[in-house]
Amino acid sequence: MTPGTMSPLRILSAAEALIKSSAASGAGLWPRTAAALGRQAIEGALRQYWRLREPGLERCSTHSQLLCLAVYFRDRELARQTSATWSALSRACHHHPYELNPTVDELRAWLASAGTFANEVAQQTGKPD
Amino acid sequence: MRARIDADTALAVDVGLLVIAALEGDATLMQALAGDRSHAASVSTAVDEVTESADRPATGVFVNRIAVQGFRGIGSRSTLDLAPGPGLTLVVGRNGSGKSSFAEALEFLLTGENRRWAERSAVWKQGWRNLHLAEPVEIEATFAIEGERQPLVARCTWPAGETELDAASTAVRGVRRGDGRAAIGWDAALSTYRPFLPYNELGSIADSPPSALFDVMSAALGIESLVDAHKRLREQRLAREKRFKAVESDCSRHRTGLDEIDDERARTCARAIEASEADAWDLDALELVVEGAIDPEGDGGLPLLGKLAILPIPSAEDVLATAGRLQAAVKTTRDMAATDAGRAGQIADLLQQSLDLHAAHGDQPCPVCGDGALDGVWRERTEGEIKRLRQEARAAMQAQQVLHEARHKARALLTEPPPELRRAEEVGVDAADLTTVWSHWTSLPANVPDEALVEHLRHSHASLKDAAATLHEQAAAELRRREDAWRPIARSLREWLPDAKQAALARRAAPNLRKAEKWLLDETGAIRAERFKPIADRARDVWVLLRQNSAVALDDLELAGGSTQRRLALGVSVDGVAGQALGVMSQGEIHALALSLFLPRVLLPESPFGFVVIDDPVQAMDPGKVDGLARVLHMAARTRQVIVFTHDERLPESIRRLQIPARVIEVARRAQSVVECRETRHPAGQYLDDARSLTLTTDLPPAAAARAVPLYCRLSLEAASTEVVRRRRIGRGDAHAAVEETLTRARALLQKLALALLDDVERAGDVLPHINAKWGREAGAAVAWSNRGSHDPIPPAQLKELVSRTDRVTRSILSLARSK
Helix, strand or coil: CCCCCCCHHHHHHHHHHHHHHHHCCCCCCHHHHHHHHHHHHHHHHHHHHHHHHCCCHHHCCHHHHHHHHHHHCCCHHHHHHHHHHHHHHHHHHCCCCCCCCCCHHHHHHHHHHHHHHHHHHHHHHCCCC | CHHHHHHCCCCCHHHHHHHHHHHHCHHHHHHHHCCCCHHHCCCCHHHHHCCCHHHCCCCCEEEEEEEEECECCECCCEEEECCCCCEEEEEECCCCCCHHHHHHHHHHHHHCCCHHHHCCCHHHHHCCECCCCCCCCEEEEEEEECCCCCCEEEEEECCCCCCCHHHCEEEEEECCCEECHHHHCCHHHHHHHCCEEEHHHHHHHHCCCHHHHHHHHHHCCCCHHHHHHHHHHHHHHHHHHHHHHHHHHHHHHHHHHHHHCCCHHHHHHHHHCCCCCHHHCCHHHHHHHHCCCCCCCCCCHHHHHHHHHCCCCCCHHHHHHHHHHHHHHHHHHHHCCCCCHHHHHHHHHHHHHHHHHHHHHCCEECCCCCCCEECHHHHHHHHHHHHHHHHHHHHHHHHHHHHHHHHHHHHHCCCCCCHHHHCHHHHCCCCHHHHHHHHHHHCCCCCCCHHHHHHHHHHHHHHHHHHHHHHHHHHHHHHHHHHHHHHHHHHHHHHHHHHHHHHHHHHCCHHHHHHHHHHHHHHHHHHHHHHHHHHHHHHHHHHHHHHCCCCEEEEEEEEECCHHHCEEEEEEEECCEEEEHHHHCCHHHHHHHHHHHHHHHHCCCCCCECEEEEECCCCCCCHHHHHHHHHHHHHHCCCCEEEEEECCCHHHHHHHHCCCCCEEEEEEEEHHHEEEEEEEECHHHHHHHHHHHHHCCCCCCHHHHHHHHHHHHHHHHHHHHHHHHHHHHHHCCCCHHHHHHHHHHCCCHHHHHHHHHHCCHHHHHHHHHHHHHHHCHHHHHHHHHHHHCCCCCCCHHHHHHHHHHHHHHHHHHHHHHHCC
16 A cells, blocks of 8 residues: 555554654654655545545645635644644655754654544544544 | 741741841841840731732733834834734844844833843944934834823933943833933833843853852742842841951950969959850959959959058057056056055054944043054044055055056057968068068067066067068059059950940840741742742743754753852753753753743733843754744743844744744845834734635635635734734723733624724624725625625635735724824
């Protein structure tokens, strides 16, 4: 399975596993990879949500999707938090000069936030994993 | 404080009274130490307020605008318009654009100094005038004060051509009038809550001694009065101990002096102060001796010398008179030597019997001799004879009596010498001569003839007198010698005594002072810890937001120790391993830590300052921490007017990305130091950007656009309304909390607009007609659409048009507040 076909929650499990297995070894690309997986999970959950709630929106830019999420989503605070998490993950998975990798704790917090959103979407769309 | 004193049953009453007196002030403390307890009953409320001051809500002060001319980087007059009330404002501009000049001007206006220059060279300090001279050099700021309908305007100006920074004169107008910076009236609060956080001050935390950080943090806790009281107690105790030490060192000098002289007064005095423990000194006894009020021990050398100096001998007149009388008696007796007084008496008795016989039996022959006859002639002759005989006998007896008495008196003069003479050796007086002479004087045998006695008296007394005179002189000389040795030390003791008595008395209070100090120190520590806890908690929260990628965790934050040991203890751990804060931190982290420490102080609810100015916080900060900083500023902006000056693009970028509502004002400097401020971003504008971005999204489902776009338009109108309401109401002195309460209660857009446009939340129904009348029906339609959305999908072109119309309404609303 490629990430594109994996459910958001399974992508997040993979990211968690990556952190677990790699955190001890230190160096490597894994923090950015994990961040990228987290971002994909949010984007996947968004698509999953829109397909049911407002078909067509899943093809729009993620920024627009997140702007609309604040209008559609039941839990406004979760929508805002998801938006912030997505931008943090986006920033972390791109290379910025002079910037350091996120810490394990930060990554875990972002992935947890992404997980909360993905779970909520899974429940609302009736598609648990 | 009173309650704490009363609650502590282990605290002695006297100690508690000292604490109270110390809290009242120097004068009361002195009274209490003098034994006056009257202050206990009339404790002023200041003492009780110590513990409650932290709970007092303060008056909110916000900045309306800062106008600067000819100062630092700003030439001709330039005004920075700020929105009074909570919220985040970023003032951005390149280095040298003049943005920091606004921050420095405001700080200088209020505090008369600027931390950024405080430690710089003179050249730097002289650069305060703008090179492109605009006269007069002037800084003016307008503040909105909670509870005051009028703003406070503070203006500081320099005379034309003035080059001294300190030559500024400040005038206060508006709600208060007055001259001089003190007239602004915030000096104490400014030093306690210091709403200015410039970059270099944040960086200086690493170089500050721990005690300085302690003082800075402690100042915000409102416990100076406790610290002052402690200082008072300590000063009193130290002064007393110091004074007593001086007395003690004098005392040991006196002991040495006293030991050096042989004088029982000295010995008595030495005994009075021989104890090393001053409490055992008998200063009263010492005083009596020094003042000569009592003799030292009765049988000492001085009384003996005194007696020897006037040792009595039989007086010459006495002796000579007695001798004369004895001699006369001897002569009288000798003249009567023929007379036998006894025989004369017996004959007189016999003749009397014969007279009696004759009287009884008449004339008759003499029964004794038988030859003579007892007759009248005889009788007459015999009666005369008896009379003569009896006189003779009596005279003889009298002469004997006189002689006897005269001899006795003469003998009586030959007395033993006074007992003191035998002890003369004890005081170094040579008594041998007098003793010999005296023993000669007394040793005349009892049976010498009277003439010899007379002779002895007459001749021996002269040598007795001479020897006695020699002894007197010796004793008197010895007395003088001792007096000469004693007098200086007595004088010195007399001078020392009052000091010693007072110091000893004063020192008696020292143990209680020490207890009071300790108690107050402990209580202060407890209150400090109590009050510091919210700051520490907040600092940790700020640090958690700021640390982002940092492995350093701020575990522990404590104001530790007291007086000279005081320090701000920063317990940190790096990936779970404890370490020393400043040692393990990078420069950027130190800045973040400083912000974590200083920001909570500014945010204390009791601070009267609703604003905080942060200059260049992003410098040296890790890029990853900028997001954290943005969140911290967002948090602070919930209750404070946060004004951030930065040249770094990353902060506005981060705020945009994190969708944090903020005003962004760009400062640009043209030639001739003409500085322009332009608002490039406003929360209202942010929402419109989101709305616009949605309208530009390709393939956005029309249904989604119809729901989402009006929401962001509505949020934009609400943001504009909120700013107008805050500016108006806070500007006219409404209570900050009441303004926020009103805004929170006005849930619906039309209510918020009613507040903004009509200043009356009840007039929501009049809003749309008002807008229609004022800005045209299209404006009203855009507002109505923003409020309710539309059920039918709207063509994209029309959507864009609605957003543009909303934009115009938003700007019109905002201009309402700013035109004033």
